[in-house]
Amino acid sequence: MIMQSNKISIIMGSDSDLLVMKAAAEILKEFGVSYTMTVVSAHRTPERMFDFAKNAKTNGTKVIIAGAGGAAHLPGMVASITTLPVIGVPIKSSNSIDGWDSILSILQMPNGIPVATVALNAAKNAGLLALAILGTSDDEISDKLAAYKEGMKVAVLEKAKKVEGYEGNN
Amino acid sequence: MIMQSNKISIIMGSDSDLLVMKAAAEILKEFGVSYTMTVVSAHRTPERMFDFAKNAKTNGTKVIIAGAGGAAHLPGMVASITTLPVIGVPIKSSNSIDGWDSILSILQMPNGIPVATVALNAAKNAGLLALAILGTSDDEISDKLAAYKEGMKVAVLEKAKKVEGYEGNN
Amino acid sequence: MIMQSNKISIIMGSDSDLLVMKAAAEILKEFGVSYTMTVVSAHRTPERMFDFAKNAKTNGTKVIIAGAGGAAHLPGMVASITTLPVIGVPIKSSNSIDGWDSILSILQMPNGIPVATVALNAAKNAGLLALAILGTSDDEISDKLAAYKEGMKVAVLEKAKKVEGYEGNN
């Protein structure tokens, strides 16, 4: 399978977020869509964040996936600088207040600067959403997504059999 | 300005949601991007919802914007049927519990079926996000978004002058 | 004890929910009421969910028990299709936000489509509620429920003795 030019940028506030964010990378790899992944901290490297966001489109990026925890400003700040769609992944970091802080910091963006927020720690879904966005102009990806959905159905049917075999079921 | 073929579908659970959701329509109109807007209730018209989601792509829709309040299943259920990107707008309806119910019902989708969630009542941002998605393959829209961002800066500078003129400021 | 024809359908969004949901099956078995149990995912198998809900009544089901976590749409979507009473069990899944997401997604249904929601992870209570519903037209089940309640009283009295024997109590 030939990798296409880099289409998705995955960034995260800290390397400790990799444990969660690698699921985004894995699903992109499964679909054969190229990505770059690095650490960009809105708070510790604001200039790097600015440069990243400013140049993302010129560098060929189509969609940005940004994961962050706590007072999670990375997705929203990147979205304030680029015109690319930004997908935000709230991460339940240590000392987070049950994840509420990262969810609300990413989701509740003001009028004018949307962030496409996914569920807590849902980096895989961020990857799938990025693929759906690419799929709006790429039938191959769109077809693969349709096949992926079919695969999920088959998996459910197998799980159904397992549960139907539960002792006492009838 | 010539409308392009229908690219965005805006749906909502009830006509009472129009008060919020029309902001999505207005921003699309401002950008000259065509849309359709109608009521599709996941709970009151499940078949209609199925048909809508099943046929959306074939009908030429690129992005779906779905707004709903309370136990807001519409965005997630549509996302489960289509491969198009679905943007969810949590609506703070009457008897909602401060909007938490619609936010969590839309945001916390399981692995495999993402919904791009925006802020509470943020239909305008849903429209802008849809435009950013179209912009990944349409430079004209992307350029308009860049201009729109410039316009926001100008507006802030005007507001800044107003606040700087506040009595006592120096 | 002769099993009656299948009266209760227990469904869940994933096989990982079986750990919680089997408590519903066990209490039904204890009461000698027949049930079927399987996996039906609103998001991964929407057609299967539709077929299940559409045919439940014709298949002889009297009450549906549906458990799901996160953005838990299964109970509400099934309730939107069938006229049977649907009991929803919010499940505190991993990455759930303390269970709030599943509770609110199941509980806060709009006017017209109720879901009988029980406590977080309370599959046993879902089973007992289903029995109480059957008991409205089945005196044998109703009598068994009365006996079950008596049994709970006896159990409390035994626990009371244990606590009364706590060192220092007087």
Added chain:
Amino acid sequence: MIMQSNKISIIMGSDSDLLVMKAAAEILKEFGVSYTMTVVSAHRTPERMFDFAKNAKTNGTKVIIAGAGGAAHLPGMVASITTLPVIGVPIKSSNSIDGWDSILSILQMPNGIPVATVALNAAKNAGLLALAILGTSDDEISDKLAAYKEGMKVAVLEKAKKVEGYEGNN
């Protein structure tokens, strides 16, 4: 329309709850199902609550609908005494903490004593749930529920037209 013998008991903690709870009565009346409605306070009239719950089944009641606000103990306490299914309606009373207190007080019942909880202030849904319960052994009610669902679909289609006619829609 001939009223059947009293099948549903609607109780509430205070007469101020009537504003919410009357929606349960109205839907039952619409379906031609008889009900009684009165005030029973778990906290101000505990004996009356006991007598009510103890005698409900003997008095011919099939389903109890109980609405209460704040530390809402009425539905759970009635459920602890009767074997009838009890539907709880959390009411957002004044000085309530956004309704969370009544929701959690009704929903989070311990193992052994379920309460079928509906959404905040959702007395109409409590009525519909009671009808679905009666419908498990009464085909006439079940058929009416199916017709009621059809009526909701028609209403949505009319609302859809209204939204589709919104200026700018195309």
Added chain:
Amino acid sequence: MIMQSNKISIIMGSDSDLLVMKAAAEILKEFGVSYTMTVVSAHRTPERMFDFAKNAKTNGTKVIIAGAGGAAHLPGMVASITTLPVIGVPIKSSNSIDGWDSILSILQMPNGIPVATVALNAAKNAGLLALAILGTSDDEISDKLAAYKEGMKVAVLEKAKKVEGYEGNN
């Protein structure tokens, strides 16, 4: 130390609550105030709860301490029947929603029936509050409470020394 006649009744919804509630017993024993301790379940043994509450005053009880988790109705229901002061201890039981359910079920009592609520799992404080109540008419207990407070000060000073000795402190 001679035990006085039984002045405090400690009750709890289940024997699993003993792990928390024994702290109330221990502080009473430390103060030489007699108590009884048993299990009374509002939901599983409503008649027992009624009898307990009805007879508590006649039996010589001055203050009731009631601990319960989840939809915690025990303290409020006992308070509805007796004129004695009732102290409620919210218990963070398994499947509790972070303790919010027990706190709100105990705290948010309607006008007319107060429950003196203490912190989550704070059975020791419930014991100390009961002692303060007795102390309003018993100088010996009141004096012991004053001494107890002095003891806490001494303990803090010792802890202070420990922290002041922390390496790097100066």
Added chain:
Amino acid sequence: MIMQSNKISIIMGSDSDLLVMKAAAEILKEFGVSYTMTVVSAHRTPERMFDFAKNAKTNGTKVIIAGAGGAAHLPGMVASITTLPVIGVPIKSSNSIDGWDSILSILQMPNGIPVATVALNAAKNAGLLALAILGTSDDEISDKLAAYKEGMKVAVLEKAKKVEGYEGNN
């Protein structure tokens, strides 16, 4: 009716709290129990608060009722200084976060210093709890509380008639 010597002290953080706190005074007056009422701010007059708490018992106070909003430190700080029972009334002040701040600031006291917390804005219940505490050594007050409870029952029965007369009830 002859007032007894001052038994209850009602304090509040600000005169704006009088709107809520006067309900405590009114119920005490109704029971013929004497009280004093004043403003004591933990944050604006810490010395005054210290003096108040230090001298309350010597001044003949039996029970202290303290109301405060926001970061409500008054009840807990007074409890840290006196051995008298302190009843805390969380007040939902402007800029409060739905009352959560005052509830948690009053309720969640550490081991050793309990505050008897009542519901949000429940000054009347604070008064009734103070009366129940006095009633542990004053039969007249205890008898009046019993009569008061009887009065609540009568009031409920009257409300019940009103609801039973609701059109359509049968």
Added chain:
Amino acid sequence: MIMQSNKISIIMGSDSDLLVMKAAAEILKEFGVSYTMTVVSAHRTPERMFDFAKNAKTNGTKVIIAGAGGAAHLPGMVASITTLPVIGVPIKSSNSIDGWDSILSILQMPNGIPVATVALNAAKNAGLLALAILGTSDDEISDKLAAYKEGMKVAVLEKAKKVEGYEGNN
């Protein structure tokens, strides 16, 4: 009174925040401390925000007060760029989720970049905190703060008289 050189910068995300933020300006004016006040939006004018933060210290600013609502990134982003102390004022804007979003977005900053957060809408306290910070090296301001505190005590005593004069108080 002679204004000193500009010591405090007050910034806010939008001119609509002026209603809240002017209280910071007013208290500074009352203390005779100079300030500048303007609009700086992290999301709509990221470069302006960068420039502001980068130059604040060189421009003679000692303390920055930043107010923002919703996903409030302004205080934290400014703090990431400057070494000056930044005071964050969470603002309860329209469509805010009860203020939780702005509180958590400002408060929950990661290790390395603190924001001194004050209460919801508490711009006056932000001003007083700025004054206390200046007071660490300016005795005149520190003395004025002490006098201000004395003034608050006097105000409480006057309020106390008002409450003590409440009818029925004795």
Added chain:
Amino acid sequence: MIMQSNKISIIMGSDSDLLVMKAAAEILKEFGVSYTMTVVSAHRTPERMFDFAKNAKTNGTKVIIAGAGGAAHLPGMVASITTLPVIGVPIKSSNSIDGWDSILSILQMPNGIPVATVALNAAKNAGLLALAILGTSDDEISDKLAAYKEGMKVAVLEKAKKVEGYEGNN
């Protein structure tokens, strides 16, 4: 490195808080700024707390860092007595309700008495904020803070390399 005279006072409600609070001491030590650290309990040693706060300024303290959990009154009470800036560290203690209690008890101070609140358990940030405050009149500290920020950038770049080397990244 020569320690300067004691500039920062670190206090905490209990020695169990040392585990969290020592991070404040460590960062101060790293910057060569002198501090004292001890236990001061608002609730168990109110006089000690008063004395501490009253004398802090005279003793040469410039900034106070106060950490506390649960109903965390220490930071606010100290702020009510001193004119020094007080930094509050909410601590997630055992039996805390996810940290909400300590956050709200510290943050939501009334007008007139601000507490500079940092994130849950964020003692390190409290130390850095204290340094920024000292830095308003001490260029050496201010310069060190600038260097510290540079160090954070370097650390992020190293982490970025690690993530960029993640298998599959390209």
